[in-house]
Each structure stands twice: as structure tokens, then as C-alpha cells.
Amino acid sequence: METVNSQLLTKAINFxxxxxxxLWEGEFGENDLTRKNVKDLNYNVYSQRQKNLSFQDxxxxxxxxxxxxKKANFIYSLEPTKQKNNEKAITEDMYAVMPPFETYTSVDKxxxxxxxMENVKVGNLILGTIVSRQQSGMMLKVLCTTGNGNTCLYAADINVKVG
Structure with a gap:
């Protein structure tokens, strides 16, 4: 076992x-706490807590x-924990989804x-709901579109005839 923080281990055992x-002595040996320089064990904190501890727990x-x-090597280690570098690329899902600008203003339909129609391009995905279906085609209520890259355009109350 690596070197441990004896003060932290003492606090844990006292608590x-x-x-x-x-359990520690059963796992690591009778004299392990002495070798790890754990001293001044005082169970007063535990005695105070024991009054509130339930038998069921x-x-x-x-x-x-x-x-x-089991995890003593990590919990009581003297060496600081190595944090993983989580610098991921910023993606669209890190931003709040805002409703279309037209929701807040009165723009002519x-x-x-x-x-x-000017901004949608061939190859863009259109997410929408089918409003009506006829033999000549269907009416689609556009919710949003997405094209190349991470851009996602939201549309407010736009119906398009598909057919």
C-alpha cells in the first residue's frame, strides 16, 4: 500500500x-496502523454519533x-488525485435551446x-409534423432544420407544402 495521510486516516477511524x-487491522494486519503513524485514536466523536445511529442502518x-x-489507497493517499482533462470540444448541446426570434416579435408570415425558403438548402434535414395529407402531397409544419456543421435553425409557425 502507498503512503497514506495519517491525519486523515486517524480522523476517519475516530469518526x-x-x-x-x-476492519482495517483484519485487512492490513494488526500493526499496520502503528506503522502508518496513526496515533491518538479517540472514539469520542463516534460515541456522540452513536446515540443517533439506528440499529437498522x-x-x-x-x-x-x-x-x-477497499479504496483506502485512493481515499487516504498523500498524493493528489490526477484529474482527467475533460476539455471536450464545445458542441451545440452545451447551449440552451432558444425559440425562434419570431416568437418574440411580430414578423410578417x-x-x-x-x-x-432562401436559407433551406438541398441536403438539409427538416424536422416537422404532418398537418394534412392529400393526393397532391402533404402540408408539413416545420419545427427546425439542420444542415452541414452544428447549425440548427428553428422555425416558428411555418407550413410548407411537400409533394
Whole structure:
């Protein structure tokens, strides 16, 4: 086992009581705490806590203490933990989805449709709902479009005849 932070280990044993100490000694040996320079064990904190601990939670406390023993190399290590570098590329899902600008302003519907038709290109995906279906085609209520790259255009109240 690596070198451990003896002060942190002492605090943990004082907090969790003699049961943690016995589990530690069972796992790492009777004299391991002395070799790790753990001294001044005082179970007063545990004694104060014990008044509020329920008998039913005893199994949960035992599992927690077993976890502390199993992961002792990491939890009580003197060396700082190495954090993974999570600098991922900024993607669209990191931003809030805003409704179309037309939602907040009164823009003429014909201008909105014209703007949409100018900006939609062959190959763009159009997400929408089918409003009506006829033999000549269908009416589609456009919700948003997406093209090359991460751009996603949202449309407010635009119906398009597809056919």
C-alpha cells in the first residue's frame, strides 16, 4: 500500500469507531496502523454519533466501512488525485435551446416563409409534423432544420407544402 495521510486516516477511524479499526487491522494486519503513524485514536466523536445511529442502518455502515477499506489507497493517499482533462470540444448541446426570434416579435408570415425558403438548402434535414395529407402531397409544419456543421435553425409557425 502507498503512503497514506495519517491525519486523515486517524480522523476517519475516530469518526467511524472501533469497527473501522478492526476492519482495517483484519485487512492490513494488526500493526499496520502503528506503522502508518496513526496515533491518538479517540472514539469520542463516534460515541456522540452513536446515540443517533439506528440499529437498522448497521448494515449500511458496514458496507461503507468495507468500501473505505477497499479504496483506502485512493481515499487516504498523500498524493493528489490526477484529474482527467475533460476539455471536450464545445458542441451545440452545451447551449440552451432558444425559440425562434419570431416568437418574440411580430414578423410578417410571408417574410418568414420567404426567409426560410432562401436559407433551406438541398441536403438539409427538416424536422416537422404532418398537418394534412392529400393526393397532391402533404402540408408539413416545420419545427427546425439542420444542415452541414452544428447549425440548427428553428422555425416558428411555418407550413410548407411537400409533394
Amino acid at each position: 467511524h469507531g472501533q469497527q473501522l479499526q478492526k 448497521r448494515g449500511k455502515r458496514l458496507k461503507l466501512q468495507q468500501f473505505l477499506i 410571408q417574410k418568414r416563409v420567404a426567409f426560410f
